Amino acid sequence: xxxxxxxxxxxxxxxxxxxxxxxxxxxxxxxxLPFAPRLFDVVFCMSVVQHTPSPEATILALYDRVAPGGWxxxxxxxxxxxxxxxxxxxxxxxxxxxPTTSLRWSRRLVRALLPLHKRLSRHExxxxxxxxxVSNYRSYPALDDRLKDEWAALDTHDALTDRYKRRRSVRxxxxxxxxxxxxxxxxWRGGNGVELRARRPGG
Numbered sequence: 001x002x003x004x005x006x007x008x009x010x011x012x013x014x015x016x017x018x019x020x021x022x023x024x025x026x027x028x029x030x031x032x033l034p035f036a037p038r039l040f041d042v043v044f045c046m047s048v049v050q051h052t053p054s055p056e057a058t059i060l061a062l063y064d065r066v067a068p069g070g071w072x073x074x075x076x077x078x079x080x081x082x083x084x085x086x087x088x089x090x091x092x093x094x095x096x097x098x099p100t101t102s103l104r105w106s107r108r109l110v111r112a113l114l115p116l117h118k119r120l121s122r123h124e125x126x127x128x129x130x131x132x133x134v135s136n137y138r139s140y141p142a143l144d145d146r147l148k149d150e151w152a153a154l155d156t157h158d159a160l161t162d163r164y165k166r167r168r169s170v171r172x173x174x175x176x177x178x179x180x181x182x183x184x185x186x187x188w189r190g191g192n193g194v195e196l197r198a199r200r201p202g203g
Contacts, residue, residue, distance in 0.1 A: 002040070004028055031061050038200070041070040047192060050077040050166045056176055063180050069203015072182065078193030079167040090132050094160040106157035109133060114152050118145075134159050170194050 003013050003025045010027035019025050028034050030048060043062050052058040059074065066072050094102045110133055117127055117135035124138040134155035136148050143151070170187045173196055177185050182198035189195075 002026060002035070004030075004033070006030065030058055033061060033065060035065055037064050038067045038070075040065050041067055042073065043070070044073045046073075046075050049074050050168075050192075051162055051164050052166075053164060055166050055168065059176055060180065063177075063182065063198075063200070066200045067203065068200055071197055071199050072177075073195075073197045075191050075195045076173055076193055077165065077167045078189065079169040079172075091160050091162075091165070095163070099161070102161050103157055106160055107153055110149075110153045110156050114149065117152070132156065132160065168194070 001023050003017070003023065004010065005013065005027060006029055007027075010025055014025040017023060017025075026034060030045070030052065043066050045062050049055045049058045049062075055076065059072075062074065063072050094105070097105070113131055113133045114135065117124070117131065117133060118137055120127060121135070121137040124135060127135070134152060136143065136151050136155070140148065140151075170189070173194055174185055174187055177196065177198045181201065183201050184199040185196065186198075187194055187196040
């Protein structure tokens with residue numbers, strides 16, 4: 001197994017799951033992968049493609065590393081007409097702020113609005129349309145409140161400051177994979193939006 005990340009998360013991964021005979025860790029850009037083409041039986045990439053400058057180029061780079069008969073598994077934000085409008089407006093403002101300033105304001109938003117999410121957790125889907133805060137009070141009821149609060153702060157800051165936030169329909173993602181020659185494409189709504197798997201012919 002090979003784990004890869006562009007950020008210092010690669011170091012955290014190496015500390016949590018130390019490299020050994022069956023696991024290696026690399027820090028690299030997904031568009032410049034330091035591996036030979038068609039090397040891996042399974043390429044699994046979640047919560048990445050939608051945050052890159054060109055999702056098509058990213059999917060191509062990942063698919064290029066899939067061995068004949070192997071599988072590519074990815075996810076992508078789904079294209080929907082109704083999005084968190086207030087969150088999108090705030091993103092335009094937050095992206096202009098210094099990172100420390102945007103983090104401070106993210107925490108202020110969470111402190112102000114998270115109590116409302118707690119009280120109205122049964123209506124989380126409705127709140128998600130009007131509130132910029134990302135809450136997990138209904139999604140993960142087993143977590144204690146401290147972790148839910150921490151996740152809300154981190155997820156809200158991430159949602160308001162990610163440089164790229166692409167959205168694609170199931171049909172367009174399927175067409176991208178078909179254009180690469182992928183077979184046995186399966187796509188379904190789930191996770192962060194759309195989850196897909198596809199096989200490279202051969203093997």
